[in-house]
Each structure stands twice: as C-alpha cells, then as structure tokens.
Amino acid sequence: MVKLFCALAGAAGSAFSVRVDKSDTVDDLRNMIRDHPQFGHPNSKLQLFLAKKGGAWLNSDGAAAVTLDEHGNPQGFDKMDPSLWIKNDRYFGEKFQPNEGQIHVLAVVPTEAAVVPALSQQSFFWKEPKSLVATTGANWDFQNSLDLGNLASAIGCHYEAWRDGKTDKRTHPLFVCLDGPGTVKSRLLDEFPKILQQRIFRDETQGDPAMKQLLQTAYNFKITFENGTTDNYGISDPRKMIGTRMLYQLQESDWTMFNANPVNQVFSAEVLTKLSAITETDSNRMCVILCVDSLQKLQHEPGSKHSEFYTAFASLCDLVNASKCWLIVICAATIYQPVDEFLAASPQWREMLQTTSLKRPKIDGRDVFDTFDYGNGALTQLLVDDMGGHGRALEELFNVMLQNQGQAFEFIPVMHNVLAAIRQAYPAIVAQMQSMKQAFLAVISRRRVDGNSLFGILTLDQVISCGLIRLDGTQLQCPFILYMLLETHDIPWSKHATYAPAERLEDLKPWQLWEHFNCKFRVLKSQAFAQEESVLWTDIHHGARFGDGCNRRVIERQLTYALADKRMPTKTKGFKEERCSCGNDQGKCFLYQPADGSPSGDAFLCLEDATKGFFHEVHQCKCVEGNLSLDVFEQERLKAAGPDDLFILYCTSLVTTDLCLLPNSAFVDATCWEAYYGPFAARAFFIKSVPLPCINTSSEVQLEFVEGVGPAYRARIAKKRPFTSLEDAFVKTKIPVKVLRRFKFNTDSR
16 A cells, blocks of 8 residues: 545645555546545546656645646646556556655646636637648649539539529539548548639639639638547537537647537537637638538438438538538548438539549659669559559558668568558458458449448448448449458458469469469459359450350359369360260369360350350460451460350450451450459559569569469579570479479570
C-alpha cells in the first residue's frame, strides 16, 4: 500500500490522503477520492491530473494556485488515464515513496460551465479548413477526371437559380461522389473549391462576372465523419451532425471537448448565419462551398426515410435549394444504395462526379516512381499497373519502395511487402475474404450487379466498402493486386489442387509462359461461370472477337488445370453424346496443357453443348510480327481443332481478317486485350512485350523472376554460366529444358 495526497485543483486547504495498492488502477483511485468524506463531491464526473510540474511534485500552496483553462483543465498538467495502473511509469512507478508536504494528484470536478463556455461566450473566427487528406498522396499532382464544361454549366445554372430566388430542387445541383475506399474521393473534395475558382471559368467571356467574383471570395468548409471527428456522442439530430462539424472549423478546441457542449450542437443554417456575422458579410453576397466526406459512417437501414444517412442527405439538399447565401455542396461516400433510394424518390438535381483511375503519380510534373527504376522501368511499371489506379494502393507501393531505396531492386520481396502493407490498409478485405472472392469472380465473369446483389454474406455496398472494388455502371472492377491478396491468403480459393498444379502457382513472378498464364485465367473463369444452367460461350470469353457459330450455350463446370502425361489429340471429329475421349466427366473436368512435343494446340478442354453433346475448346498462342493473315489463322485452326470445336487464338499482333469467314473461331489480339483480360491485362501485356532475362548476363535476382526458377536453380545457373546454347545449359545444370527455354540465350543484358 502507498499513501497519496490529493487536492482539489485551485482550492486552498483541500488536501487529503488516500491509501492505494500499486496494483490498483487510476479508476480505482478516482473512486476512492470520490468516496472520501473530505472530498465533498460524491456524484461528480471526476477527472484526475498528475500534480507534477517541471519534474517536481506540488505542495499545498502550489495546488491552491493552479488555474483552470477555458476547458476547465489545469494548465500544464498531465491528465491521468483511468485504465492505467498506479504503478505505471508515467505516474508513480514500482519504487515510488511519498515525501512530507507533497501533493500527488489534482482532482477536477467538471461543471457544464467549466467544460466549454457557452456558444455566445466562445471565440469564433473564420479559419481555412484542414485538408481531408494527410497521407503520402496529398502531395501528388491532382489528376482531374471531371468534365469541366459540364461542371461550369451546372454551377452557372445553380447561381442563376439562387440569384433569382428559385428554390425548385430541379434547378440546384447537389454534387455527389460515390466510390470505394482509397479511390481519391477525399482528394477530389480537397481540390473541388480550387477547380471551381481556378479551372472552370478561365475565359473572361465565360460566366456572370458577379458569380465569378463570389466564387473567388468563397468560404470553404471541409467536414468529415472520420479522422478525429467520428464520434457523434450526444447529437441525436443528423442535421446537427453536419452543422456541429461546420461550427467546429471556426474555433480551436478539440472535437471531444467541443462536441460535449450541447450549445455547440447546431444546424448548418445557424453556422452560416454565424459566418455572416463574424466575417461581416451579408448572406446575399456570400458564397460557401461545403465539402462533406465519409457520409457512409452515418447509420442507414434500407428503405428507411428516418435513418441518419437519409436525414443528413436530405438536409444537404435543403441547404443547396434554399440557403440565404449561395451554397455549393459536394459530398462523398462509399455506399450507393441509400443515395439511390433517396434520389429515386426525389427530383433533386444531382451531379454524379466520378473519381479517376490514377496514372503514375507526379509531383510538379516529375514522376514519383522514376527514383526507384534502377534500370528496371518495365518491372516498376508492372507494379504500378498491378495497383489498378487505386490511390491508397499506389501510396502503399510508393512507401514500400521508398523504404527499400538504395537497396538492390528485388521484385518478389517488394511484392510481398506491398501485399503486407495493403492487408493493413484494407483490413476489411482480409476479414471478409470469402465474400471478396465472390466479388472478384463477378469481375472476371463481367456479371451484372445491382443493389440487390449478394456476394457470400455481403451486399454490393459492403464489398465496395471493403476496398479495391469499384462499380462501373452495372459491372464491378478490381486491380490485379486484389487477386494476389486472395491467392496468397491462408486458404486460397478452395484447394490448390482444384485450381492449378503447384508448379504453376507463381503469379507473383512477372515472367510466366503465356500458355500457362492463359490456362490459369481460363480456370478462374470456370469458377466464375460454373453453374447448373447453360451459359453463352461468348460470355465466358467476353472481350474476344468472334466469328459465326460462337454463340453456343454450353454447360460450364469448374476446371482443374492439368499437365497431360501423354500426347493427347486436341481436336474432335464431331459432337459426342457421351463422355469425351479426353477423360473429362461431370465429376472432374480438366483443362489440359498438352505434353511437350504435341503437334498443335497450347491447351484444350472438353465442353458440353447444351443440346448436341461434347466437343473441345482449343487454345492456341501465336507470337507474330505484323498483322496475322487469314491463311495463317486457318492453318492454325486446322492443325488444332475439329470442325465442330470452338477455337480461340491469342495473338500479340493485329488480326485484320473478316471474322465471318472463320466459323466457330475467336481471337484475342492487340485490339481487345484490355477488354478480354480485365485486371490481368497488364500482366499479359508484360509477358508478351518485355524480353525474358538473359541466362548469361542477367543478375541472380532477375533469374528467379522466371517461372519455374527458385533459389536452387538460380544458384546452379549462376555457378555454371556462361552457356553457349540451350543444350550446353542443360548438360551443365541438369535443369529441365522446359524451364531453360524460358530464358534468352544471347549476350544482351536486360
């Protein structure tokens, strides 16, 4: 036990002692003080402060001389955390022994008047808002995605309606930005006032001069329901949740203390009146730009017109339509359904603003990733492309590469570190992995989605709010990095055995055989499309270019990617009513990559026509310079596919032939890679456009980038090289020829 002396801050003759055990908490101490007969405030919301200043304990006179600031706190003293132990080193420590005449704890009894002065007594003044973005990307050059002409027209109409006293909601636009987390919505809100003031009316002949003058002198509010102002404690009216945050910008108190005073819980219109008074600006000569971020934090129940979200959104519309000053409002959220519900029942003019998919970020026109190339510009670009233009993902990539600056560039470790950082940045993805897999498969299948769509246990809004998923019209989009998060999770998909052979699961590596890459992509599609009902073959290969006869309905089953152990024919001789000779049946379906030495076809699988029976889908990859002719295409088809088989050619060049002349055929060429591969497009482009490492001259790190090469093979190659030929490399290293073929064998270094 230890004896502590306590005193009421600023009160003479109030000292008394209590005995506490060092294992007690500050909360235990607070209860003892509150119950002490000499204290006199048994029902108070007591706050405790350490009675130490300049490293020395106060005496009774010092405690009596303590003054309280405008918030009712003793100036210059540390507030004690109720959850910490008395013996915590911040307070008394394990070896504390009191001395005579010391005061150890200051007690403060808050009163409503002491906590925060009344609104009329507070000092309010105009303050420019803080930025909504405080992360790395805040310094990057803004990449504008807005239609400035359309924006200028909407602002002009809004001004004229306000000037003429019109309150019809069809004449006043509410600007709305909806997208997932980390998609630069907050940055758009930060830049929106500058865009209105500096970008949309550059021409002197554009716009009403009075309107432009108001814009140039506009007052800007930026409020958020995150980042330090999440708590709505004590505010029951959602309209006041907005107004209180606006008023908060006009003073210096911290949010918790400010929000605790009911006097500060006001409507937005009251704040605008206050702003008019403190700036001495007539409301009818004042423009205000209000930016409201993270509205999704407000509670909402589908179909309810009384939820926090619905009420707050309605209040923003009322402000836009009938404010005394000219008020421009932009708001952002990660959820769509409550906005759609509101707008479906209201003729309110809304301007939906789309965020941009970021290109390589710059600062003052200089590419921020150029610093990290180290001669590996193509690999750096691939990492950037893997982030899919998501701002938060690009920030995490930049931070990882910044930490590795000055070290040798190693693609795989960087990728692992980026994945770890993104797991931290998007914890909801990890927590909802099964539902996110369903959302990813919806991306792969180009499935149409709406507010009623479910992904496992999550709704559309919920998967978008997890992150790395975007809604484009009625379809979802995602970056390649989401696929890597899913694949590298502890329980990827179902089992590796039902996805691809273990030696083919090397998606982290930048260089893979194009044939293997396409096989894995096709197996993923089978997971997305496998169902009881038949599907159109053209839907499975959405984005490809098709000839006649491709619009078949087929039974799609989940595939297993298998390496054939014998030379198997890729073509059939017409439909078969029973199981195909390849060994596929309804219980287990294979996508085969033929054995080395097979005369044609890079992969094939057995499909069942919904009415005619079984046939083959045959894949062929073709790397050619220049355009591909009809004759070459027909030769490739004749070698690999039967007349009733469906044949798809993957080509690095342009196919210019007339597709109508190619029945039962499709191809993916330079014109449709993005549409066909979706989030995998950059990886596919890299595989076919960036030369493989040279086995003789590339660094050891680069050797391991190649599919099938691990630490053991890398070390063996480095020890035995140089090699004069493929055969020489095989003799010296005993590495399989199919792996060695993936290297260049000239002396040109990457």
